[in-house]
Amino acid sequence: AQRVTQPEKLLSVFKGAPVELKCNYSYSGSPELFWYVQYSRQRLQLLLRHISRESIKGFTADLNKGETSFHLKKPFAQEEDSAMYYCALSGLGQGAQKLVFGQGTRLTINP
Amino acid sequence: ETGVTQSPTHLIKTRGQQVTLRCSSQSGHNTVSWYQQALGQGPQFIFQYYREEENGRGNFPPRFSGLQFPNYSSELNVNALELDDSALYLCASSLRVGGAFFGQGTRLTVV
Numbered sequence A: 001a002q003r004v005t006q007p008e009k010l011l012s013v014f015k016g017a018p019v020e021l022k023c024n025y026s027y028s029g030s031p032e033l034f035w036y037v038q039y040s041r042q043r044l045q046l047l048l049r050h051i052s053r054e055s056i057k058g059f060t061a062d063l064n065k066g067e068t069s070f071h072l073k074k075p076f077a078q079e080e081d082s083a084m085y086y087c088a089l090s091g092l093g094q095g096a097q098k099l100v101f102g103q104g105t106r107l108t109i110n111p
Numbered sequence B: 001e002t003g004v005t006q007s008p009t010h011l012i013k014t015r016g017q018q019v020t021l022r023c024s025s026q027s028g029h030n031t032v033s034w035y036q037q038a039l040g041q042g043p044q045f046i047f048q049y050y051r052e053e054e055n056g057r058g059n060f061p062p063r064f065s066g067l068q069f070p071n072y073s074s075e076l077n078v079n080a081l082e083l084d085d086s087a088l089y090l091c092a093s094s095l096r097v098g099g100a101f102f103g104q105g106t107r108l109t110v111v
Helices: none
Strands: A003-005 A010-014 A019-021 A024-026 A031-038 A045-049 A072-074 A083-091 A105-110 B005-007 B010-013 B019-024 B031-037 B044-050 B053-057 B064-068 B074-078 B087-094 B106-110
Touching: A003 A083, A010 A019, A019 A105, B005 B087, B019 B087, B019 B106, B031 B074, B044 B064, B074 B087
Parallel strands: A010 A105, B010 B106
Antiparallel strands: A003 A024, A019 A072, A031 A045, A031 A083, A083 A105, B005 B019, B019 B074, B031 B044, B031 B087, B044 B053, B064 B074, B087 B106
């Protein structure tokens, strides 16, 4: 079964502190993992994909196949990072097709 | 380049009625996916259309149906509405690979 688990519904950190949003997955095959973000009153948008191995807005995420995890990290949180974050997966090669989403983590950065 | 647009933004229907939601895909994108997002949950995949053919379906009953048109725009139709169909319906367009681009959603309330 395909499943994405984000164990924290809410996460609150202070500005300048490190942030880690957890994501674990189960998938019988080779997955492609994504992080999507939704800022207040904006649409859901792609933050990063594991295939791209890039850093967006200071965020990085490494796919750990042994632990079936794809945690999102940022060394120094900024107030504008406050948003809803969703981890998602699809089959490798399927790109953005048929995404399976986690329940989301609401990140709040306190000043 | 235009983004993904959905209409209407909100609507209220009575149980048992039928509803049609519309989506215009991002310019050049030939794949459209529909998702249902209940309150406090991540988006759930309903189905996907690629070049006017259904290309995968999630765990939704047949009363959820769709269409894709030659210009790649799409419709989601729901028959015999139930109270549990109340949700935010998201449309996402993409190429066969790459990230999905989401619309702002249609908020459906069934009373």
